[in-house]
Amino acid sequence: MAASVGTGSPCGACKFLRRKCTPDCIFAPYFCSEQGPARFASIHKVFGASNVSKLLHHVAVADRCEAVVSIAYEAQARIKDPVLGCVAHIFALQQQVQTMRVIKS
């Protein structure tokens, strides 16, 4: 995950939100200036920038990268499938486990 901290460019999230990127921006380490805006767009659409910012502030710094990856995955899944989102993936895996159990028994 390329960071944009200290590069002089706004991070991808601030670029998307068209706001000034401050040195303590919570998004900057996880959204680079180039690919970041597109990645942040789906997160913003599904969760909202403010909700994700609050969530990240409540997560240890060491865990934030993983949190951003899981949030981005959930957001993309929800845009792809507005009814089930990533729960469709859970259903498919549960079905796979069930089928494997039947074959095994």
Place this chain on the structure above:
Amino acid sequence: MAASVGTGSPCGACKFLRRKCTPDCIFAPYFCSEQGPARFASIHKVFGASNVSKLLHHVAVADRCEAVVSIAYEAQARIKDPVLGCVAHIFALQQQVQTMRVIKS
């Protein structure tokens, strides 16, 4: 899913948001006045009422109940595990499938 449409009480979402519940409220069929506010609280915290409202408007009426169930599940999972949310469930299932494959081979 108990609806509060036409009961005179505001739906659970409007009760939580302390706003007037109109006859065309998008949340009313899925959040009853009694248990609805607690159910809506996690959705509001993780996704935001406005984002969920927009999402439901883009989903066919027949699919909205399932969408609300999956959104509520994702929200509760994210509150329980702020780093991975329901992606933790996906990882656990993927691990289970992998283990079953190893045992089978």
